[in-house]
Amino acid sequence: MQIFQNDILNENYFFHKHSSGLKIYLCPKKDFQSYFAIIGTKYGSINRNFRLNSQLIETPAGIAHFLEHKLFECKNGDAFNLFSKLGASANAYTSYEKTAYLFSCTDNFKKSLKILLDFVQEPYFTQEGVLKERGIIEQEIKMYSDSPEWQVNLNLLRAIYKNHPVREDIAGSVESISHITPDLLNKCYEAFYDFSNMTFCLVGNFEPDDIIEFIDKNITKKAAKTNVEPIFPNEPDEICEPSISQKMEVATPLFAIGFKHKMPNIRMSCQEFVATELILQTLMLKSGSLYNKLLNKNLITTNSFEHELLEGPFYASSTFSGESKNPDEVAKVIFDEINSICQKGIDEKQFERAKKCYYAEVVSVFNRVSSIGNNLLDLDFAGYNIFDLIKSIQNMSFETCSSKLNGQFDSSKKAFSKIIIL
Amino acid sequence: MEKIINYNICDGINFSHIKTKKFKNACIAVTFFVPLNKNLVSGFSVLISVLSDSCKKFQNFRSLNEYIEEIYGANLDYDVSKIGNYQMLELYISALDDKFTANHEKNTEKIADLLYELVFNPLINDKKFDENIVLKRKNEIIELIDNQISDKRTWSMIRCNQIMFENEKCGIRKYGTKGDVQKINEKNLFEFYTKLIQNSRIKISMITDCDCQNIVNKFKEYFSKINRNPDFNFKKVNITTPEKVKEVKEKMKVEQCKLVMGFRTPFIKPDTHNMSLASAILGGLPTSKLFMNVREKMNLCYYCTSMLDAGTGALYISSGVEESNCEKAKNEILNQIKLMQNGEITDDELNEAKSFLTQHLKSISDKISTLYEWYLGQYPFSLEESPEEYSEKIAGASKKDIVDCISKISLDTVYVLTGGK
Numbered sequence: 099m100q101i102f103q104n105d106i107l108n109e110n111y112f113f114h115k116h117s118s119g120l121k122i123y124l125c126p127k128k129d130f131q132s133y134f135a136i137i138g139t140k141y142g143s144i145n146r147n148f149r150l151n152s153q154l155i156e157t158p159a160g161i162a163h164f165l166e167h168k169l170f171e172c173k174n175g176d177a178f179n180l181f182s183k184l185g186a187s188a189n190a191y192t193s194y195e196k197t198a199y200l201f202s203c204t205d206n207f208k209k210s211l212k213i214l215l216d217f218v219q220e221p222y223f224t225q226e227g228v229l230k231e232r233g234i235i236e237q238e239i240k241m242y243s244d245s246p247e248w249q250v251n252l253n254l255l256r257a258i259y260k261n262h263p264v265r266e267d268i269a270g271s272v273e274s275i276s277h278i279t280p281d282l283l284n285k286c287y288e289a290f291y292d293f294s295n296m297t298f299c300l301v302g303n304f305e306p307d308d309i310i311e312f313i314d315k316n317i318t319k320k321a322a323k324t325n326v327e328p329i330f331p332n333e334p335d336e337i338c339e340p341s342i343s344q345k346m347e348v349a350t351p352l353f354a355i356g357f358k359h360k361m362p363n364i365r366m367s368c369q370e371f372v373a374t375e376l377i378l379q380t381l382m383l384k385s386g387s388l389y390n391k392l393l394n395k396n397l398i399t400t401n402s403f404e405h406e407l408l409e410g411p412f413y414a415s416s417t418f419s420g421e422s423k424n425p426d427e428v429a430k431v432i433f434d435e436i437n438s439i440c441q442k443g444i445d446e447k448q449f450e451r452a453k454k455c456y457y458a459e460v461v462s463v464f465n466r467v468s469s470i471g472n473n474l475l476d477l478d479f480a481g482y483n484i485f486d487l488i489k490s491i492q493n494m495s496f497e498t499c500s501s502k503l504n505g506q507f508d509s510s511k512k513a514f515s516k517i518i519i520l
Numbered sequence: 521m522e523k524i525i526n527y528n529i530c531d532g533i534n535f536s537h538i539k540t541k542k543f544k545n546a547c548i549a550v551t552f553f554v555p556l557n558k559n560l561v562s563g564f565s566v567l568i569s570v571l572s573d574s575c576k577k578f579q580n581f582r583s584l585n586e587y588i589e590e591i592y593g594a595n596l597d598y599d600v601s602k603i604g605n606y607q608m609l610e611l612y613i614s615a616l617d618d619k620f621t622a623n624h625e626k627n628t629e630k631i632a633d634l635l636y637e638l639v640f641n642p643l644i645n646d647k648k649f650d651e652n653i654v655l656k657r658k659n660e661i662i663e664l665i666d667n668q669i670s671d672k673r674t675w676s677m678i679r680c681n682q683i684m685f686e687n688e689k690c691g692i693r694k695y696g697t698k699g700d701v702q703k704i705n706e707k708n709l710f711e712f713y714t715k716l717i718q719n720s721r722i723k724i725s726m727i728t729d730c731d732c733q734n735i736v737n738k739f740k741e742y743f744s745k746i747n748r749n750p751d752f753n754f755k756k757v758n759i760t761t762p763e764k765v766k767e768v769k770e771k772m773k774v775e776q777c778k779l780v781m782g783f784r785t786p787f788i789k790p791d792t793h794n795m796s797l798a799s800a801i802l803g804g805l806p807t808s809k810l811f812m813n814v815r816e817k818m819n820l821c822y823y824c825t826s827m828l829d830a831g832t833g834a835l836y837i838s839s840g841v842e843e844s845n846c847e848k849a850k851n852e853i854l855n856q857i858k859l860m861q862n863g864e865i866t867d868d869e870l871n872e873a874k875s876f877l878t879q880h881l882k883s884i885s886d887k888i889s890t891l892y893e894w895y896l897g898q899y900p901f902s903l904e905e906s907p908e909e910y911s912e913k914i915a916g917a918s919k920k921d922i923v924d925c926i927s928k929i930s931l932d933t934v935y936v937l938t939g940g941k
Contacts, residue, residue: 107544107620129542132883176816182807183868185875204882205875230819237822240775241840246670347773349666384585393581399660400573400581401597421667451586455593458616465543466887520773 099306104485109464111474112306118317119294123474124309125301127467133207133302134467137218138198138475141290143268144411145195149327150289157286158277159263160235160270163192165283167231168223169199177217186210194264195410196479202468207302212316218296219319221287223280232275239269246348246517253342254354254417255408257513260338261331264413292322299474301467330412335360341514350402351518353425355432358511359414366409368482372456372490373502378405378416380444380452380499381436388435397428409480416506425516436507444503446496457491460484522885524895524904527736530743532750533722536895537732543888546628546728547614548635548735551896552720553606555752556689561607562661562696563712565600566704568609569657570649572598576641581653591630592616603900604757604788604831605689609716611638614888617728628728632735640742642713649706649713658701665695672937676778677838680935681829683768684782690757690832719751723899725892754900757832759786762932771940776822777843779850782933783835785828787925789901792830793913798925799828800873801865802856803837807872809856814839820849830897835929843938850934860926865919877914881907 103110111125143163147156170177170190181188186203188210199218201210242248252267259265269275300309337358359374366374381388382405392398403420422428463469463484470484477483522540529535554564578584588594594615601608613631618624643650669675678693685691695701704712724739726732762784787795803810803826814824824839841849884890884907894907 130886132886178806182805182876183872185872185877185879187876187880188806202883204879233819234815234822237776237840237842241822244672244775347669349669350663383589385582385589390582393656396656396659399663401660402663421663451589451593455589458592461544461616461620465545 099310102483102485104488107461107464114310116293116313116317118319118321119292120313120317121297121478122310122313123297123299123478124304124306125299125470125474126304126306127301127470128303130302130467131204132202132467133204133300133304134200134202134471135207135211135214135298135300136198136200136471136475137214137296137298138196138479139290139296140195140479141197141286141295142193142195143266144263144330145290145328146263147329148289149329150285151325155285155289157282158270159266159274160268161278161282161286162197163269164231164235164275164278165286166190166192166197167235168227168283169217169221171222171227172217172220173222177213180213181210184210192268194268198475200471208312211300211312215313215316218291219317221284221291223283225280228278228280228283235269235275236272239267239272242267242269246346246352249344249346250352250354250419250515250517253344254356254513254515257339257342257515258337258356258358258415259413260334260336262333262413263331264410265338288322288324289326292324293317293319294321297475297478299471301470333412335511337511337513339513341516343516343518345520346517347520348517350421350423351425351516352419352421353428354417354419354515355429356408356415356417356513357507358513359416359506361412361414364411365480366414368486368490369494371407371409371480372487372494373499374416374506375407376449376452376456376491376494376499377444377503377506378407379456380449381405381439383448383452383455385451386448388432391431391435392428395427395431397422397424397431425518429514433509433512437509440504440507443500449496449499453491453494457488460488460491522891525732529724529736529739531748532720533724533743533748534899535724535736535739536726538725538727538891538895539729540727540885541729542886543727544617544620545614545888546617546631546726546730547612547888547892548632548726549610549612549724549892550635550639551723551725552609552716553722553754553900554609554716554720556602556605556607556692558692558696559700560712561692561694562700563704563709564607564609564716565661565695566654566658566701567709567712567716568598568600568611569660570653570709571638571642572596572611573653573657574643574650575637576643577637579643587634591625591627592621594627594631596634600694602690602694602831603897605755606900607694611635618730628730629735632726632738636738636742644710644713647707647710649709651706654704654706654709658704661695661701662698665698665701672772672774672778673838673840676780676935676937677836679768679770679937680780680782680836680933681834683766683935684834684933685832688757717746718749721750721752721754723896725896727888727892754902756788759788759833760784761930765931766933768933769936769938771938774937774939776840777846777939778937779839779841779846780935781837781850781853781931782935783837783929784932785833785835785925785929787828788833789830789898790903790905792828793910794917794921795835795925796828796830797870797873797877797914797917798860798922799826799835800877801869801922802826802860802926805873805876807869809860810837810853813856814849814852818848818852820845820852824849824853846936846938854931857926857929861923863919863923865922867919870917870919870922874914874917878911881911
């Protein structure tokens with residue numbers, strides 16, 4: 099077991115790779131009464147096509163999410179109910195690049211942990227179950243299609259990406275999920291739910307050695323000898339279309355703007371991520387000129403403008419989104435401001451302030467057991483860890499960051515999505 | 521374990537220091553409580569937003585935020601909410617605690633100082649606020665009013681609350697109306713400010729490991745200069761039973777129909793223990809009756825949950841369903857309630873709900889936001905009950921207690937938001 103430590107924050111965590119291939123992160127928090135456990139697989143909505151033992155498998159949009167719903171079903175009932183019987187809160191989610199199952203509780207945590215480890219090892223897909231789930235997921239898809247925030251971001255990704263499956267809705271469509279069968283779910287499970295593709299994180303008041311022993315006892319699934327090769331379609335450097343507009347029942351229109359980045363490797367390195375994020379944070383400072391221009395022109399309000407560095411396997415873009423009475427004017431102000439900053443460079447004082455904000459944001463992760471657990475998992479999939487991230491923020495120089503500025507905002511690779519009033 | 525240290529600042533003002541080592545952040549918040557009044561809610565909403573914008577020391581949003589970023593991107597925000605018959609207006613600042621900053625800067629004192637500046641030294645000249653700032657913040661409140669419509673799940677809850685308590689204070693919408701926001705100007709906003717500082721009841725909360733005595737002394741000094749006259753005492757919402765069920769259907773362009781059923785109950789803080797258990801059994805857990813039947817067995821919806829508003833005693837059941845299944849879902853919800861009233865509650869259901877709520881209560885002290893909200897929410901009820909004490913009361917509840925509770929609920933309003941296909 100390896101230990102990672104940060105003395106200033108007075109935090110540490112342990113790492114262990116189990117013989118099954120499962121990566122285990124354990125973060126003891128003696129003062130907390132809550133436990134948070136999460137197990138994730140590097141399998142999300144973008145893993146559509148793959149080779150399983152050299153056989154090409156093509157799957158419909160939404161299958162990873164469908165599998166997430168169905169994995170909760172066990173031979174002896176629904177795992178959700180088993181957690182609930184113990185008073186634990188369980189949940190699961192599917193994102194573009196991963197599927198994760200989690201629970202939090204204060205009592206009986208080993209019993210809950212056993213349930214979590216058990217059901218991810220025991221898939222149980224029946225025709226009847228698949229049909230039943232279809233109805234529930236159809237309602238979920240409809241709920242999201244009524245959400246303007248969801249739609250504006252989905253449309254942005256459709257504008258930016260031509261082929262990459264990140265342009266598809268995570269849950270798929272009512273049509274696409276009608277093609278999902280128990281057999282297809284089994285193939286996906288076999289390909290992506292091997293422990294060598296999975297990571298487990300636990301946060302709370304426990305002894306690490308005791309947990310390793312417990313996990314060891316409860317892992318019964320043998321390491322698979324399958325050979326899985328994820329396939330991603332070729333994505334050109336260019337964007338797909340410059341803008342998408344949709345009408346919905348909203349009070350204020352919504353906008354989302356994105357710049358597509360080149361992805362020479364599957365993921366960004368920690369340093370690349372920090373530099374890119376810091377440029378965005380500098381640009382988005384509430385004391386900065388972009389924010390204040392938009393505010394003074396009454397184009398945004400103080401709580402309606404955000405940024406995100408959206409990054410995952412073979413995709414990355416810097417995005418700005420929010421609500422505005424005049425999305426077109428917002429887009430113009432943002433593009434002008436970015437042009438001007440690309441010409442004159444970022445301000446060093448602003449950069450230093452953005453660094454403080456970013457540092458504080460990451461340190462605040464340690465306020466909650468759930469945010470610690472989620473971050474350990476996310477960063478493991480990204481290929482680094484939270485202490486690396488903190489160090490990288492502290493050590494990031496103004497020069498390094500400045501040198502990346504022009505590559506981040508290529509005006510030929512910008513896209514714009516808006517939701518306007520019906 | 522956290523320690524609660526209470527200080528009395530002056531008449532109607534309490535300062536709570538929640539001392540704990542758990543967190544990397546420290547936070548301070550001031551919350552003003554005023555009676556809900558439809559002529560005043562909009563003005564107070566604009567005011568709290570204006571106070572968060574700038575002050576004499578930092579005369580514009582830009583310079584204020586430059587300072588906030590210097591102290592490690594402290595988070596400064598305001599919030600408007602309702603509790604029972606009262607409007608709550610909060611100013612909230614959180615920042616990295618001193619020992620986690622690069623040079624052990626006195627961040628905790630800095631955020632407290634900033635809060636005094638915002639509250640006591642706002643940008644007022646000749647009894648007038650700054651015209652442009654007021655205009656900007658009016659627009660912001662108007663946008664918040666507009667946006668309540670965008671999230672249909674929240675909007676259907678707001679509409680149900682409004683219809684249910686149509687002629688009562690607690691049915692007044694928290695930001696009021698766009699028309700009332702428009703009436704606010706830099707001059708009359710000063711009157712709102714005077715009223716807020718002089719007549720409201722105030723709770724100041726601070727979560728930090730650092731000592732707060734100096735901060736408390738400063739607040740005492742500031743408030744001693746003000747002619748305080750809190751002009752109301754906290755009173756609970758009147759408990760009534762509906763004469764007939766109000767059924768309201770509204771149309772919007774939505775894919776999924778929203779069904780909200782509002783029930784009146786006599787269970788208002790501090791008497792919510794057993795009713796919160798009953799609500800959990802009915803629709804609060806993934807094994808709850810509504811989830812198991814309306815969603816799992818009948819596949820009528822994606823969500824179907826119940827929630828008790830401890831300030832008004834209203835129990836809301838909310839669901840997202842296909843238009844054609846709406847009536848079916850409503851009938852099944854009523855059927856499940858009836859079964860509970862007839863005593864159909866298993867020991868497992870009761871124990872699971874107890875275990876779930878107990879664990880939820882234990883975890884309250886593990887998060888800054890829940891810890892802060894727990895003690896804040898007790899203030900208008902003159903309560904000082906820790907989550908552990910609440911938990912002990914729940915542990916004692918019997919099946920009979922739950923049946924008694926659920927038998928006292930009465931349907932008041934059925935609200936349906938439909939796509940009208």
